[in-house]
Amino acid sequence: xxxxxxxxxxxxxxxxxxxxxxxxxxxxxxxxxxxxxxxxxxxxxxxxxxxxxxxxxxxxxxxxxxxxxxxxxxxxxxxxxxxxxxxxxxxxxxxxxxxxxxxxxxxxxxxxxxxxxxxxxxxxxxxxxxxxxxxxxxxxxxxxxxxxxxxxxxxxxxxxxxxxxxxxxxxxxxxxxxxxxxxxxxxxxxxxxxxxxxxxxxxxxxxxxxxxxxxxxxxxxxxxxxxxxxxxxxxxxxxxxxxxxxxxxxxxxxxxxxxxxxxxxxxxxxxxxxxxxxxxxxxxxxxxxxxxxxxxxxxxxxxxxxxxxxxxxxxxxxxxxxxxxxxxxxxxxxxxxxxxxxxxxxxxxxxxxxxxxxxxxxxxxxxxxxxxxxxxxxxxxxxxxxxxxxx
Amino acid sequence: xxxxxxxxxxxxxxxxxxxxxxxxxxxxxxxxxxxxxxxxxxxxxxxxxxxxxxxxxxxxxxxxxxxxxxxxxxxxxxxxxxxxxxxxxxxxxxxxxxxxxxxxxxxxxxxxxxxxxxxxxxxxxxxxxxxxxxxxxxxxxxxxxxxxxxxxxxxxxxxxxxxxxxxxxxxxxxxxxxxxxxxxxxxxxx
Numbered sequence: 021x022x023x024x025x026x027x028x029x030x031x032x033x034x035x036x037x038x039x040x041x042x043x044x045x046x047x048x049x050x051x052x053x054x055x056x057x058x059x060x061x062x063x064x065x066x067x068x069x070x071x072x073x074x075x076x077x078x079x080x081x082x083x084x085x086x087x088x089x090x091x092x093x094x095x096x097x098x099x100x101x102x103x104x105x106x107x108x109x110x111x112x113x114x115x116x117x118x119x120x121x122x123x124x125x126x127x128x129x130x131x132x133x134x135x136x137x138x139x140x141x142x143x144x145x146x147x148x149x150x151x152x153x154x155x156x157x158x159x160x161x162x163x164x165x166x167x168x169x170x171x172x173x174x175x176x177x178x179x180x181x182x183x184x185x186x187x188x189x190x191x192x193x194x195x196x197x198x199x200x201x202x203x204x205x206x207x208x209x210x211x212x213x214x215x216x217x218x219x220x221x222x223x224x225x226x227x228x229x230x231x232x233x234x235x236x237x238x239x240x241x242x243x244x245x246x247x248x249x250x251x252x253x254x255x256x257x258x259x260x261x262x263x264x265x266x267x268x269x270x271x272x273x274x275x276x277x278x279x280x281x282x283x284x285x286x287x288x289x290x291x292x293x294x295x296x297x298x299x300x301x302x303x304x305x306x307x308x309x310x311x312x313x314x315x316x317x318x319x320x321x322x323x324x325x326x327x328x329x330x331x332x333x334x335x336x337x338x339x340x341x342x343x344x345x346x347x348x349x350x351x352x353x354x355x356x357x358x359x360x361x362x363x364x365x366x367x368x369x370x371x372x373x374x375x376x377x378x379x380x381x382x383x384x385x386x387x388x389x390x391x392x393x394x395x396x397x398x399x400x401x402x403x404x405x406x407x408x409x410x411x
Numbered sequence: 412x413x414x415x416x417x418x419x420x421x422x423x424x425x426x427x428x429x430x431x432x433x434x435x436x437x438x439x440x441x442x443x444x445x446x447x448x449x450x451x452x453x454x455x456x457x458x459x460x461x462x463x464x465x466x467x468x469x470x471x472x473x474x475x476x477x478x479x480x481x482x483x484x485x486x487x488x489x490x491x492x493x494x495x496x497x498x499x500x501x502x503x504x505x506x507x508x509x510x511x512x513x514x515x516x517x518x519x520x521x522x523x524x525x526x527x528x529x530x531x532x533x534x535x536x537x538x539x540x541x542x543x544x545x546x547x548x549x550x551x552x553x554x555x556x557x558x559x560x561x562x563x564x565x566x567x568x569x570x571x572x573x574x575x576x577x578x579x580x581x582x583x584x585x586x587x588x589x590x591x592x593x594x595x596x597x598x599x600x601x
Contacts, residue, residue, distance in 0.1 A: 049441070050441055096435070096436070100584075100587075101587045101588075102587055102588040103587075116597075116598065122564070124564075125441075126440055126441070126444065141563075141564045142562070142564060147597060148598070149595045149596060149597055150595065150596045150601070151590065151591070151594050151595045151596070152594070158590065158595060163561035163562050163565075165561055166561070166562075168586065168590065169588065169590060171586045171587055171588065172586065173568045173584040173585060173586060174560065174561065174562075174565040174566060174567075174568060175562070175564070175565060175566075177550075177566070177568075177584050178531070178533050178550060178566050180438070194598075195598065195599045198597035198598060198599050198600075199597075199599060201597065202597060202600075205592045206592060213561050213562055215562065215563060255562070335448075337448040337452070338444065338445055338448055340447065340448055340451065340531070340532045341439075341440045341444050341447030341448060341451075341531065341532045341533065341534075342440070342444060342531065343531055343564075344529060344530055344531045344563050344564050345528065345529035345530070346529065346563030346564070347563055347564065350563075
């Protein structure tokens with residue numbers, strides 16, 4: 021019987037090999053995910069045509085609603101290779117200052133917490149650099165060891181898709197970010213990774229870091245070598261803090277130049293804003309996507325209470341191939357909060373419940389925050405596209 | 412379940428179709444996520460796999476022709492995860508060629524590795540131009556004894572590879588190119 025099964029597998033392969041080879045990629049199967057994970061079309065950046073034939077752009081709309089992916093198809097052979105960074109730079113579709121979000125399609129239809137995070141596990145910033153004749157995308161990220169031309173094996177070898185989100189930056193601001201990146205990359209030992217995403221740096225008891233803005237100042241001091249302690253951050257804190265220095269020139273640094281990228285009162289994000297009135301909270305990426313996709317009213321409520329803020333998979337062993345133990349634990353720790361959020365939406369978003377939720381969490385920034393702001397049309401963020409390696 | 416597996420088989424067909432003229436890799440996690448759990452469970456207990464081989468392994472369900480793990484037939488009220496995709500069946504058929512538990516233990520010892528219980532599990536099936544299985548890579552199965560994984564979703568650079576010829580090896584993933592930070596130039600430095 022074993023031989024029978026192997027034979028059937030081979031027969032399947034043989035029948036497949038008999039089909040005509042595809043010259044153009046189809047829209048990627050791995051992006052067949054729930055529509056609330058897709059960015060609204062109204063949030064998409066205007067981009068030029070790809071300048072590199074190795075990067076093929078195809079739109080992948082949702083079956084309904086005004087949502088979808090703009091897929092940047094790269095060759096499978098360049099995944100976790102420097103050539104991917106060269107291809108993307110050559111295409112002209114990635115710019116200095118763009119935010120790269122590690123997107124995990126396998127988080128779809130799993131746990132409420134994973135849904136709330138829009139399947140995003142990590143954030144980094146992209147820079148276009150040259151080395152000799154090569155022009156490529158160089159990342160800057162926390163852990164600092166991930167910083168690479170998209171080839172750090174611990175992260176990029178098993179990363180199947182990457183969202184690109186673009187903040188609105190002037191040329192001067194991009195140059196400033198480059199100068200900070202130069203300082204950071206020249207002193208990697210001053211930077212370390214902090215793994216508890218629920219505890220932002222300004223709440224860790226460091227006497228001179230008591231507000232989100234202080235985190236940005238601390239990054240500047242560490243980069244310039246005037247701080248006595250390292251910059252210990254999770255990925256999104258690092259990207260957010262770096263963006264907060266976009267108006268600052270290192271050689272003439274004055275703390276007055278610091279400007280958080282989010283236009284919130286404290287600079288980071290609270291948990292939830294009822295009806296998304298002029299703001300968006302950490303939990304509202306899916307809601308912002310749905311509203312941006314013209315899904316409102318009872319349809320929106322149904323999606324949020326029956327598809328988003330629900331655990332779909334109950335068997336832990338089934339999650340092993342979808343997310344790490346660390347992410348599963350965070351999801352487990354937040355299970356009750358997800359039920360509260362489900363009740364919040366089921367109850368037509370009462371203000372007191374939102375206030376109660378917000379009092380239980382610190383203002384914070386998650387990797388998902390950048391796409392949430394883009395989904396909500398806030399702070400000049402736009403979705404550029406999603407890289408997959410399937411050609 | 413049946414629909415899921417039918418869908419998985421279709422996905423496999425498409426994946427192999429797009430790689431018809433060259434070697435390719437299929438990620439089992441997308442084709443059959445439940446199969447990943449089944450295979451990893453069995454690989455952690457290689458003696459189970461040898462039993463699988465001795466029992467002539469996998470049986471096709473008479474009604475659906477869907478591969479079914481052998482002892483699951485005795486548990487009609489618990490069909491999951493007994494029904495598996497063709498890809499998972501092919502992986503198990505390859506693995507059950509022989510008992511590799513001693514080899515795996517020896518590899519762990521000689522390479523200073525330990526079983527990893529925290530990383531996300533990924534199974535890659537390498538196929539030759541004809542679509543046949545060349546190797547099966549287990550990612551997140553082991554890690555270096557002193558390997559520090561820097562973030563929650565980091566995965567060890569060490570992979571366990573099982574070849575179609577039933578040999579076991581460790582593959583270390585490394586950067587294909589390194590960047591000298593002193594050599595790269597940002598736009599303001601040109």
